[in-house]
Amino acid sequence: MLPAGKVPSEILEKLFRTLGSEDERVLVGPGIGIDFAAISFGDKVVVASTDPITGAVEDIGFYAVHVNANDIAVSGARPRWFLVTILLPENSDEELPVRIMRDIDREAKKLGISIVGGHTEVTPGLDRPIVVGTMLGEKEGNPIRPNNAKPGDAIVMTKWAGLEGTSIIARENRKELEDVFGRDFVERAASLLDYISIVPEAIVAAEFGVNAMHDPTEGGIANGLHEMADSSGLGIRVYPEKIPIRKETMAICKFYDLNPLALLGSGSLLIAVKRDHARALVERLASRGINAAVIGEFLAEKKRVAVVNGEERPFPRPRSDELWKVFKR
Template sequence: MLPPGKIPPEKLREIVFNRLGAPGERVIIKSDLGVDATAIDFGSSVLVASTDPITGTEERIGFYAVHINANDVATFGAKPKWFLVSILLPENADEALLAKIMDELHESAKKLGVAIVGGHTEVTPGLHRPIVVGTMLGEVSEEKLVTSNGAKPGDAIILTKWAGLEGTSIIANEREEELVKVFGREFVERAKSFISMISVVEDALTANEAGVDAMHDPTEGGITNGLHEMADSAKLGLKVYAEKIPIREETLKICEFYGLNPLALISSGALIIAAPKENADDIISALEGKGINASVIGEFLEDKDSKVIVENGRERPLERPESDELWKIV
């Protein structure tokens, strides 16, 4: 039986990646592990497209759908421009729920300068809560196109913002009453507010101008899975340092309370960047100039079988999460 969340990499290779229809003559970037979008040659520019469902939460589902898909497109260096959305509603849904989701989609897309250009809406038998599936399209010049599998040996690993932002916000919303009793209202409101940092569009477009080799936004499985996906797609290893990975106090305390690993908690809002070491300072300065904190947390290695984390001076394997920590409590 398959576990909740993303399909394991070995099953993707066995079942998915060998059943991809006809070859695409103008496809620049094909489906692969850790590759969250595709790039298609359109002559004067490159079309970048990505699709993702929102399944882990009902709260602000339209907001998540726009930003999660926009993030994937932006990590390829492309500006998100057009959005298609399928809204699947549970059998007991009313018009108010549909209006709420559409308001969230509209406001989020408008803020990013994205047009909603199509989709599908239905009431779906068997659902207990709504599911929103989005497809974001963007474009970029060929010389500015970046891929998630472009990391090189010796590249610095840069992380923007903090680990576990999205997961912290979701848990704070889903378990609000329980957490208020333990940590207080002000603490929980801060944790809930992490949703406001979920976009990495500005992170990615800013970093790309400063010179990067690859970018990837860590979603399910958190920072740990995102690092594995980047390394696997580039056929590299990696070394990261636990004490250099920035984590908010709210995330640490909530994870400790529920027995969760913050590094394996869904982390939309953070961005993992692979860049030549000589560019790292310029990238961090450019990001900080936009008010985005960033730090070097490790490096990519030539040996693809070496994926390690250094913690308290000791090196150990960086194990890939079987599923996201969020699924343990929501």
């Protein structure tokens, strides 16, 4: 039986054998750890991405815009056009699709994105709404390829682990958490939603000059690191104590017995950059008000390890996002 969340990589590899007709204009196609597709249109490249929002109900429109925009930004392109499919449970209130689209409209305007199409329906068998977005962007010249990390590259991570997951749990389980931690704590945790966009730091990193970028989503920072290594055919050495985690995330993860490194991670950006340039990149990001840290390096040897108390230990890939443990209780 498959666990909830992303399909395991060994099954995805089988799916990648069924990709339709070949097209020489496709610069970046599907692959593990690949956030976007890129298609050549002469002097410009169109970048495309699609992602569903399945774990959130409150602010689902907000997440749909920013999660998809993030996938475009890691290519170095700016998100421009958005198509959205809204699937509603039976007997939904008529106000629900209106509220979802109102939120999508507001967030799209913030990023200068036009909503150009989509589909809405009431779907049997759902217990919550699902929003599936497709984002398009464009850039001049080749995109920053997600599979271009090099052996010896430093891994720079922006902001904090588990931001999206923390915000969703705080919003969906507000009453339960207020009884334990108090209203002010829950408000701070819920407000981590404000950090979801990685468009600003992706633009900074692209202008700085980096080898690869990746937007960790399901499976959090841990799965994102594995996906980056998969796409570039490399290993990783991670220093968990250097991974920034908010105290709100730590407290909620302890309460629900979750691993914060495997909690839904939108809002953080993973960057592969030459080792000698890593500190300068962190300082550049800090000068723009963006927290960042060097958390590891890519290895030519295809091992996946974490350094704990000075010793290398296996760094396993999460089987599923920790968020599902909360909503399956």
